[in-house]
Amino acid sequence: MSVSTASRRVEFQDRAKLALEDASLQRALAKARGGFVDHRQEAIDGLPEFDAIRDAARDIKNHVLANLDGYLELYEQQVIENGGQVHWARDTEEACQIIAGICKEAQAKTVTKGKSMVSEEMHLNPALEAAGMTVVETDLGEYIVQLAGETPSHIIAPAVHKTREQITDLFHEHHSPLGYTDRVTQREALVNEARSVLRERFVTADVGITGANFLVAETGANVIVTNEGNGDLTSCLPRVHIVTAGIEKIVPSLDDLAVLLRVLARSATGQEFSAYTSLYSGPRRPGDMEGPEAYHVVLLDNGRSRLLGGQYQAMLRCIRCGACLNHCPVYGSIGGHAYGWVYSGPMGSVLTPLLNGFDQSLDLPNACTLNGRCKEVCPVRIPLSDLLLKHRVEQHERRLSSGLGRLLLGTWAWLACRPRLYQGVMALPLRVMHMFGGRRGGLTWLPGASGWTGSRDFPAPARRSFMRQWQSRKVRS
Amino acid sequence: MFVTCLADLMRPQVAFAAVALLERAGCRIRVPREQSCCGQPALNSGDRASTINIAKGVIRAFSSDDYVVVPSGSCADTLINKYPELFRHDVKWAGRAQNLADKTFELTTFLVEQLGVELEQVSYPGVCAYHDSCSGLRELAIHQQPRALLQQVEGLSLRELEDGSACCGFGGLFSVKYPDLSGRIVSDKCGQIAQTEADTVLGGDLGCLLNIAGRLRREGSDLKVFHVAEVLAGMTDGPAIGEAESEDTA
Numbered sequence: 001m002s003v004s005t006a007s008r009r010v011e012f013q014d015r016a017k018l019a020l021e022d023a024s025l026q027r028a029l030a031k032a033r034g035g036f037v038d039h040r041q042e043a044i045d046g047l048p049e050f051d052a053i054r055d056a057a058r059d060i061k062n063h064v065l066a067n068l069d070g071y072l073e074l075y076e077q078q079v080i081e082n083g084g085q086v087h088w089a090r091d092t093e094e095a096c097q098i099i100a101g102i103c104k105e106a107q108a109k110t111v112t113k114g115k116s117m118v119s120e121e122m123h124l125n126p127a128l129e130a131a132g133m134t135v136v137e138t139d140l141g142e143y144i145v146q147l148a149g150e151t152p153s154h155i156i157a158p159a160v161h162k163t164r165e166q167i168t169d170l171f172h173e174h175h176s177p178l179g180y181t182d183r184v185t186q187r188e189a190l191v192n193e194a195r196s197v198l199r200e201r202f203v204t205a206d207v208g209i210t211g212a213n214f215l216v217a218e219t220g221a222n223v224i225v226t227n228e229g230n231g232d233l234t235s236c237l238p239r240v241h242i243v244t245a246g247i248e249k250i251v252p253s254l255d256d257l258a259v260l261l262r263v264l265a266r267s268a269t270g271q272e273f274s275a276y277t278s279l280y281s282g283p284r285r286p287g288d289m290e291g292p293e294a295y296h297v298v299l300l301d302n303g304r305s306r307l308l309g310g311q312y313q314a315m316l317r318c319i320r321c322g323a324c325l326n327h328c329p330v331y332g333s334i335g336g337h338a339y340g341w342v343y344s345g346p347m348g349s350v351l352t353p354l355l356n357g358f359d360q361s362l363d364l365p366n367a368c369t370l371n372g373r374c375k376e377v378c379p380v381r382i383p384l385s386d387l388l389l390k391h392r393v394e395q396h397e398r399r400l401s402s403g404l405g406r407l408l409l410g411t412w413a414w415l416a417c418r419p420r421l422y423q424g425v426m427a428l429p430l431r432v433m434h435m436f437g438g439r440r441g442g443l444t445w446l447p448g449a450s451g452w453t454g455s456r457d458f459p460a461p462a463r464r465s466f467m468r469q470w471q472s473r474k475v476r477s
Numbered sequence: 478m479f480v481t482c483l484a485d486l487m488r489p490q491v492a493f494a495a496v497a498l499l500e501r502a503g504c505r506i507r508v509p510r511e512q513s514c515c516g517q518p519a520l521n522s523g524d525r526a527s528t529i530n531i532a533k534g535v536i537r538a539f540s541s542d543d544y545v546v547v548p549s550g551s552c553a554d555t556l557i558n559k560y561p562e563l564f565r566h567d568v569k570w571a572g573r574a575q576n577l578a579d580k581t582f583e584l585t586t587f588l589v590e591q592l593g594v595e596l597e598q599v600s601y602p603g604v605c606a607y608h609d610s611c612s613g614l615r616e617l618a619i620h621q622q623p624r625a626l627l628q629q630v631e632g633l634s635l636r637e638l639e640d641g642s643a644c645c646g647f648g649g650l651f652s653v654k655y656p657d658l659s660g661r662i663v664s665d666k667c668g669q670i671a672q673t674e675a676d677t678v679l680g681g682d683l684g685c686l687l688n689i690a691g692r693l694r695r696e697g698s699d700l701k702v703f704h705v706a707e708v709l710a711g712m713t714d715g716p717a718i719g720e721a722e723s724e725d726t727a
Binding site for chain 1: 512611612647654694718721
């Protein structure tokens with residue numbers, strides 16, 4: 001991560017520009033956008049007490065974060081009692097080592113994975129592949145992304161950036177050698193083909209790795225929410241089940257879990273409940289018909305504990321529903337890849353600088369209109385746009401923002417504190433802009449804001465400011 | 478009245494319309510000369526120190542008034558919600574900031590909720606789409622107020638935008654720092670406006686309206702864009718926002 005701040009800045013803007021020019025990406029995004037928003041709204045309209053449940057959900061997460069050490073220990077005890085093991089990983093490197101170690105010990109050749117954003121955070125796939133294993137993503141979206149050699153672009157809809165035509169091409173290319181020579185184009189046929197290919201992988205896998213939507217401290221269960229059932233096949237069928245999760249995923253009890261589940265699916269996909277909500281508590285017990293022989297949980301910190309007690313702690317409440325992405329105009333314009341890391345949209349713009357370092361993602365907190373819709377839809381009431389503003393304050397105070405920008409802003413602010421001078425100084429540019437744009441109604445090019453005038457006119461200002469006109473009106477009367 | 482820098486420099490008629498509406502409702506208007514901007518560009522750039530300096534000036538300028546009325550949701554939000562937050566730990570200024578916040582109102586909110594005005598006869602023959610600006614809508618719950626007033630305008634019919642609470646992509650300095658992104662978002666918004674088949678776009682925030690008008694002009698659209706105050710005050714004879722001046726007004 002030794003990329004200089006300057007090049008990092010250019011990277012986001014370049015990626016955003018490419019995304020805006022990518023016609024298939026734009027088609028895919030346009031298609032997804034309205035659906036998520038409408039479905040969520042319908043689900044919430046059907047639950048009048050939604051806001052009260054959101055408050056309760058927020059309070060549960062706050063309570064957990066205030067007592068995280070105790071709940072983590074309780075959770076670990078429960079997992080051990082159930083016959084499983086908990087591993088603590090300080091950072092992503094350590095997490096990868098632990099997981100690769102478990103896989104090697106199990107002499108694993110094939111590893112199936114159910115959707116886990118935290119494993120994307122760890123870059124787990126390359127680590128396991130380097131250790132000689134074949135990793136198969138089992139969530140349809142993640143599977144598509146894996147075939148394309150990409151990363152997920154959305155935390156709950158990993159392949160939302162792909163059009164059906166692109167998926168058809170990918171399947172045809174990768175499945176033909178397996179005997180699926182017909183080129184299928186319909187949605188259902190595509191799903192069936194993936195299901196058929198993946199079935200084979202599920203039964204031959206040695207290790208299954210899943211994420212966790214929640215970890216229940218009182219029972220030691222991990223909870224996974226899917227619509228495809230792939231999480232269950234990944235958890236149950238292989239000899240070894242590994243759960244990966246961030247340390248903030250804890251909830252105290254099953255009652256608390258019920259509260260959070262009520263807001264999760266509604267916020268994410270607009271469902272009342274996902275098709276599958278599964279709880280797994282450990283390895284197969286004597287007499288059990290099925291289940292893994294060994295059960296491991298790898299808990300990742302990777303900078304999360306640093307946020308406890310600080311001004312960004314609320315971010316640890318995030319339950320990864322994706323509602324903020326779905327309602328963000330910037331995410332809706334460029335998709336997730338432009339953000340440069342596993343987490344995108346508003347939650348990513350808050351989290352990425354916190355976990356990867358402030359100077360690594362200077363653009364993210366600024367590339368936001370502060371429209372506040374993310375904050376409005378968040379099921380655990382994270383004040384996302386306020387946290388982005390805190391990032392900006394921190395960038396300003398650490399002098400990470402651009403020198404020229406600071407100079408211009410400082411000069412303007414100095415003037416704004418001296419209203420009479422400000423009014424005098426503003427008179428000249430006003431007259432000039434009015435002279436050039438008044439007749440047409442707007443300027444088609446404006447020095448210093450050529451970006452603005454690239455896609456729209458700059459409406460011409462008045463010839464004389466209100467304050468000037470008001471003074472002369474007062475004098476006249 | 479707090480004029481707002483955009484109304485002051487870009488569209489004085491908005492401030493004159495606000496004055497007219499308030500005067501007709503029986504208010505005595507004072508416009509302190511010691512005002513420039515509410516400080517949002519500094520605040521949203523993370524420059525708290527500059528914002529605090531600007532805010533102190535605003536607090537002082539209006540310390541003797543009974544009410545402060547602002548023809549903008551986002552600037553009103555700055556005075557009402559952001560100033561008290563800025564001075565939360567400042568013993569000397571916290572009370573004064575809260576005082577200002579308590580007596581500050583966005584224009585349509587003030588007209589409806591404080592004055593309960595009935596408009597003098599005013600007409601605007603047009604089909605209007607209303608753009609709710611984000612700060613006003615989400616921070617100050619401005620939604621019904623402008624609509625209630627516009628209902629009193631003769632000949633005016635209102636159309637709602639699909640996904641009306643979506644941002645127009647202005648975002649202050651955002652539109653200058655990330656013009657490509659901002660341009661995409663505003664062009665989506667203009668698409669939704671076109672779907673309503675309205676002939677006029679109204680809103681309560683000049684920032685959004687300049688952005689939308691600029692984009693509509695570039696697209697060659699002949700939709701008119703006005704601040705809601707201009708329509709309510711019957712000041713729609715001159716050119717709309719971003720529209721060319723006719724010979725006699727030039």
